[in-house]
Amino acid sequence: MKKQLFFTLAMAFSLPAFASNPLWTYEGAKGPGHWGELSPDYGTCHSGKFQSPIDIRQPVNADLAPLNLHYQNTAETLVNNGHTLQVSVQENEEVELDGQKFTLQQYHFHTPSENLIAGKSFPLEAHFVHSSDNNELLVVAVMFNIGAENPALGPLLAALPEKIDEVATLNQPMNIRPLFPENLHYYRFSGSLTTPPCTEGLRWIVLKEPVTLSQSQLEKFQHALRHANNRPVQPLNGRMIVE
Numbered sequence: 001m002k003k004q005l006f007f008t009l010a011m012a013f014s015l016p017a018f019a020s021n022p023l024w025t026y027e028g029a030k031g032p033g034h035w036g037e038l039s040p041d042y043g044t045c046h047s048g049k050f051q052s053p054i055d056i057r058q059p060v061n062a063d064l065a066p067l068n069l070h071y072q073n074t075a076e077t078l079v080n081n082g083h084t085l086q087v088s089v090q091e092n093e094e095v096e097l098d099g100q101k102f103t104l105q106q107y108h109f110h111t112p113s114e115n116l117i118a119g120k121s122f123p124l125e126a127h128f129v130h131s132s133d134n135n136e137l138l139v140v141a142v143m144f145n146i147g148a149e150n151p152a153l154g155p156l157l158a159a160l161p162e163k164i165d166e167v168a169t170l171n172q173p174m175n176i177r178p179l180f181p182e183n184l185h186y187y188r189f190s191g192s193l194t195t196p197p198c199t200e201g202l203r204w205i206v207l208k209e210p211v212t213l214s215q216s217q218l219e220k221f222q223h224a225l226r227h228a229n230n231r232p233v234q235p236l237n238g239r240m241i242v243e
Ligand SMILES: [Zn+2]
Pocket: 108, 109, 110, 127, 194
């Protein structure tokens, strides 16, 4: 009896550990301050000069082209990979930037936000990861504030997989436009992946206007992720932010 109780407790305490042996984590010995040491492939996390996320301050006024989102309804799959909740989409969603087409590959969520705007953190940030034909990456980030329930998050939260790496299919096509604000004004800068291997040379766009989600929607994200998944902000090192 005693033994069984111990076993049950051990199981309970071991549950928060995600994928049996993750290569990197958001805290402890494999946390962000150590990513650069964990693998030769992760060196840029430590030595990189244009790392993400950043605190967006003192942007320079520029004549930025409007952002054209050509997003349509699409059927998708959802996975909790232990680091984030990630949604894969069919590759027919495009953004045009610098005369190039960038195709949406996946989007995922960080809570709290990774980027800050003038020092302000947001409870949730979505990253829409696009790539060009030359494999150049563009991330479009959207901040969320607590407020009205966000209808576009409903189908995702309803389909949350119980287990790590279990793939859930969203059967009905989902309109992701409500994940973006009406006003698509943005900040732009150069940065990196915010997770190992922290590869640089990414185009970053952070929309200025947040959208909303309800407190209970946020709690579902937090419960599914079980831990904060935001890398701390990185030095600008002379990078210019334009708006
Ligand atoms: Zn991200």
